[in-house]
Amino acid sequence: MQKTAFATGAFCLGFDWFQAQGKAGAMVSTAVEAGRFNAFLEISSLGKVILYSPNPEIGQGIKTAFPVVVAEELDVDWKDVEVRQANLDTQNFERQLTGGSGALKHSWDRLRKAGATARLMFIQAAAQTWKVDASACKTAGGVVLGPAGLKATYGSLAALAATLPVPAEPTYKNRKDYKIIGKRTKGVDNANVVTGKPVFGLDIQKPGMVIAQIIRPPFGATLKSFDAADAIKMPGIIDVLSFKNKVAIVGESTWQVMQARAAVSCKYDGQNLESESTHKKWFDEGMATDKAQVQRKDGDFQTAIAKAAKVVEATYECPFISHSPMEPMNFFADVRADGSVLLAGPTQVPQSAQKAVATLLKVDEKKVEVELSKMGGGFGRRLNNDYALEAAELSSLIKKPVKVMWTREDDMTGGIYRPAVRYHFKAGLDASGNMTAFYLRGVGLNAGNATRQDNFPVGAIENVLVESVNQVSSVTTGPWRAPITNFLGFAEQAFLDEVAEAGGKDPIQMRLDWLARAKNNPVGKITYEPDRFIEVIKQAAEKSQWKKKPGVAQGFSVYFSHLSYVAQVADAQMVNGKPKITHVTAVTDCGEVVNLSGAENQIKGAIIDGMGHAMFAKLRFNEGVAAPANFNSYRLIRGNEIPTIDAHFVDNGIAPTGLGEPALPPTGGSVANAIYAASKKRLYRQPFDI
Amino acid sequence: MSIQLTINKKKVSLDIDPNTPLLWTLRDHMSLKGTKYGCGIAQCGACTVWVNGEAMRSCVLPLSAVANADITTIEGLSEKGDHPVQVAWDQLDVPQCGYCQAGQIMTAASLLKKKPNPTSTEIVDGMSGNICRCGTYHRIQEAVKLASDIASKKKTSTTKKPA
Numbered sequence: 001m002q003k004t005a006f007a008t009g010a011f012c013l014g015f016d017w018f019q020a021q022g023k024a025g026a027m028v029s030t031a032v033e034a035g036r037f038n039a040f041l042e043i044s045s046l047g048k049v050i051l052y053s054p055n056p057e058i059g060q061g062i063k064t065a066f067p068v069v070v071a072e073e074l075d076v077d078w079k080d081v082e083v084r085q086a087n088l089d090t091q092n093f094e095r096q097l098t099g100g101s102g103a104l105k106h107s108w109d110r111l112r113k114a115g116a117t118a119r120l121m122f123i124q125a126a127a128q129t130w131k132v133d134a135s136a137c138k139t140a141g142g143v144v145l146g147p148a149g150l151k152a153t154y155g156s157l158a159a160l161a162a163t164l165p166v167p168a169e170p171t172y173k174n175r176k177d178y179k180i181i182g183k184r185t186k187g188v189d190n191a192n193v194v195t196g197k198p199v200f201g202l203d204i205q206k207p208g209m210v211i212a213q214i215i216r217p218p219f220g221a222t223l224k225s226f227d228a229a230d231a232i233k234m235p236g237i238i239d240v241l242s243f244k245n246k247v248a249i250v251g252e253s254t255w256q257v258m259q260a261r262a263a264v265s266c267k268y269d270g271q272n273l274e275s276e277s278t279h280k281k282w283f284d285e286g287m288a289t290d291k292a293q294v295q296r297k298d299g300d301f302q303t304a305i306a307k308a309a310k311v312v313e314a315t316y317e318c319p320f321i322s323h324s325p326m327e328p329m330n331f332f333a334d335v336r337a338d339g340s341v342l343l344a345g346p347t348q349v350p351q352s353a354q355k356a357v358a359t360l361l362k363v364d365e366k367k368v369e370v371e372l373s374k375m376g377g378g379f380g381r382r383l384n385n386d387y388a389l390e391a392a393e394l395s396s397l398i399k400k401p402v403k404v405m406w407t408r409e410d411d412m413t414g415g416i417y418r419p420a421v422r423y424h425f426k427a428g429l430d431a432s433g434n435m436t437a438f439y440l441r442g443v444g445l446n447a448g449n450a451t452r453q454d455n456f457p458v459g460a461i462e463n464v465l466v467e468s469v470n471q472v473s474s475v476t477t478g479p480w481r482a483p484i485t486n487f488l489g490f491a492e493q494a495f496l497d498e499v500a501e502a503g504g505k506d507p508i509q510m511r512l513d514w515l516a517r518a519k520n521n522p523v524g525k526i527t528y529e530p531d532r533f534i535e536v537i538k539q540a541a542e543k544s545q546w547k548k549k550p551g552v553a554q555g556f557s558v559y560f561s562h563l564s565y566v567a568q569v570a571d572a573q574m575v576n577g578k579p580k581i582t583h584v585t586a587v588t589d590c591g592e593v594v595n596l597s598g599a600e601n602q603i604k605g606a607i608i609d610g611m612g613h614a615m616f617a618k619l620r621f622n623e624g625v626a627a628p629a630n631f632n633s634y635r636l637i638r639g640n641e642i643p644t645i646d647a648h649f650v651d652n653g654i655a656p657t658g659l660g661e662p663a664l665p666p667t668g669g670s671v672a673n674a675i676y677a678a679s680k681k682r683l684y685r686q687p688f689d690i
Numbered sequence: 691m692s693i694q695l696t697i698n699k700k701k702v703s704l705d706i707d708p709n710t711p712l713l714w715t716l717r718d719h720m721s722l723k724g725t726k727y728g729c730g731i732a733q734c735g736a737c738t739v740w741v742n743g744e745a746m747r748s749c750v751l752p753l754s755a756v757a758n759a760d761i762t763t764i765e766g767l768s769e770k771g772d773h774p775v776q777v778a779w780d781q782l783d784v785p786q787c788g789y790c791q792a793g794q795i796m797t798a799a800s801l802l803k804k805k806p807n808p809t810s811t812e813i814v815d816g817m818s819g820n821i822c823r824c825g826t827y828h829r830i831q832e833a834v835k836l837a838s839d840i841a842s843k844k845k846t847s848t849t850k851k852p853a
Contacts, residue, residue: 058787059785059786059787059788059824060786061786184783186780186781186783187783187785187788189785189788190779190780190783190784190785191771191780192788193779193785193788193791193792194764194771194776194779194780194785194791194792194795195724195764195765195767195771195776196722196723196724196725196763196764196765196792197723197724198721198723198724199788200723200726200788200789202723202726202727203717203723205721205723211718235707253706253710253714253718253719254714254717254718255707255709255710255711255714255718256707259707324823325787325789325823326726326728326734326736326787326789326790326821326822326823326824327726327728327787327789328727328728374787374788375787376726376787376788376789376790377787377789377823377824378787379823407730408727408728408729408730408731597783598783601783601786601824601826601829602786604825604826604828605786605824605825605826606825607825608825608827609823609824609825612825630729630730630731630733631728631729631731631733631734631821632731632733636821636823637825638818638819638821638827639814639817639818639820639822639827639830639831640814640815640818641818642825642827642828644828645828
């Protein structure tokens with residue numbers, strides 16, 4: 001820990017994020033940069049508590065959840081807390097990124113320790129002042145309470161506390177005493193959002209800033225030439241230039257740039273540009289090849305399947321899809337004459353942006369500053385810094401501060417997609433209907449390993465073979481909310497539903513039987529905890545009244561991802577001859593729920609996200625160009641197309657695990673299985689064709 | 691040639707390309723960033739503003755079409771951020787990423803002006819034109835209902851006769 005004192009009498013505590021957990025660093029900083037604190041918890045002599053939230057906020061609610069943890073252990077009233085977004089600060093924070101649903105898991109102990117340590121220092125300051133034993137003091141709501149009615153606010157103790165040595169091992173609250181954790185806390189940015197404050201990347205306005213849009217080539221094509229003769233003469237246009245196969249139109253205002261851009265024509269060179277037929281060929285080849293990469297092998301699948309009493313097999317396929325956050329890609333960069341760089345905007349990985357820009361421009365990382373704006377969604381798209389690099393490169397070429405904005409069409413056709421994947425599943429059942437052999441081959445286009453080979457029910461099945469094939473495409477891909485599992489979850493859970501039906505088993509009981517096996521006598525390595533799986537399944541069955549709702553068809557799924565467990569039951573009914581999902585019950589084990597309001601938002605949001613994309617989303621390719629390009633044809637789910645959702649959380653006090661993504665993978669499965677239960681129609685492709 | 695209009699009760703005179711959509715007029719020329727760009731083709735609703743009290747999509751409205759009109763943006767919906775819709779939105783903790791919310795709020799506030807006591811169906815249908823990519827729809831719909839309750843309580847209390 002690092003603490004710093006100020007002449008104003010404020011107490012500041014730095015989190016030392018680089019220390020190994022459980023160890024306090026004894027760094028005391030004596031120099032303080034004027035006006036800029038290096039500390040992340042400040043309590044002024046007036047008792048104002050300022051907490052800095054380091055991770056980029058993308059809608060997952062981390063800007064609120066992190067300070068909640070600190071405030072709880074610090075033992076202050078939430079209403080006295082002001083939260084500020086920290087910018088990139090590699091000296092004082094690590095893992096300032098948003099992705100993988102990992103923030104709370106990574107920082108839970110550090111945050112609690114920071115709050116508890118500060119609280120202990122206030123107790124010690126009071127004890128010293130009153131000349132009593134620290135053990136005779138308690139705290140409540142930002143006040144230290146001593147023996148015989150002695151009382152002092154943290155604010156009044158701030159100056160003294162700042163001089164004390166940082167204690168190594170504070171004590172922590174018992175979770176039954178939590179006042180904020182586990183309760184509903186409103187988002188700290190709500191007031192800004194509902195009054196339209198300019199907090200997003202696209203809202204950034206800096207002195208001397210110009211606007212640019214960029215025309216990008218079809219996938220796999222190179223820029224041969226461009227004609228900007230008309231465009232360059234149009235009002236407000238500063239320059240039209242090319243770099244790295246792209247053409248940038250730079251101007252004073254957005255509309256002027258949009259107008260000029262429409263007057264630019266580009267010619268491209270390209271061989272083997274991809275179309276739908278190309279991708280189909282690659283899938284077919286990938287399924288036929290004998291050069292698949294084996295990802296998991298238990299027992300002897302080939303022998304087992306040959307002996308099976310019954311074989312179930314199915315193939316599933318999904319297209320490339322875009323992330324389409326409501327705020328399209330955009331970024332601000334100012335590469336100055338002195339070699340310093342200011343980057344500002346929506347990024348899930350500010351440090352990676354800093355490094356990449358430093359490398360590109362051949363400057364020291366220390367000269368690259370990154371301001372974090374709020375992000376209007378991301379879903380994984382903003383884990384890729386392509387757009388930040390573009391802005392930096394353009395700024396260095398035109399020698400001006402520039403905001404590059406992507407139109408919706410640029411964003412939707414510009415790549416870094418969820419990869420297209422085809423899965424082939426095969427199961428062998430014995431005479432009693434038990435699955436004894438399980439096979440999966442995943443063929444992905446730029447998907448890497450398209451399987452998650454250690455996922456349940458692997459670990460409960462005697463004979464397993466999981467293989468993957470990756471085909472290289474010029475279509476760029478990247479992580480999309482719950483990477484790989486966002487579609488694999490559907491395919492697997494829909495397939496297991498067929499396995500249950502073929503074996504005459506209840507899909508829930510089938511999972512429970514497998515989990516008993518995985519718990520008591522696992523087959524090979526398991527990466528999940530069977531008891532946590534069992535608990536969410538049992539609660540989902542109970543809360544959904546599984547098979548107890550007359551006239552309601554139900555579908556089940558359960559998935560483990562990002563260290564959390566989510567079981568779902570979807571209800572469906574036939575309406576005008578079509579199956580309609582009316583309700584989803586979800587039970588989540590993500591350990592300790594820090595902010596119940598934010599957590600519900602994540603579960604419901606992920607389910608709606610999963611459902612909408614499963615039902616509607618698809619990009620098609622023609623000669624390297626993706627289509628469609630906007631929401632008139634690329635359909636996103638709307639508010640009149642959603643089921644009701646009940647989100648439940650298991651109360652087990654385990655340290656928090658992921659929440660932004662885990663409810664998405666099981667969604668396609670519970671929905672598809674409910675649709676089958678209602679309509680007797682199985683779904684094998686996304687988007688669903690209902 | 692300049693175009694006159696009123697934005698959030700302030701008269702302005704703008705000497706820019708009259709084809710400039712109202713959205714970019716607001717964002718680039720008035721520094722009013724609350725109205726958002728989501729699609730540019732009136733499909734998502736993030737750009738919703740009021741034109742003479744009617745909710746409209748500013749991304750497809752050229753400035754020339756709103757000459758002399760009365761524009762209200764999210765920044766002008768209330769002076770203190772305390773319009774019943776804004777209050778309900780915070781109370782129910784509606785926003786996730788927040789980007790679509792200004793448009794949602796302007797649509798909701800307009801809906802409630804026309805239908806102060808909407809049914810659930812009227813709320814769902816009335817709001818279905820606004821996309822929320824984060825999927826915060828349930829709370830949006832609940833917040834419209836709550837806003838309607840808040841507004842009617844306010845109305846009752848202001849029309850109460852003094853004791």
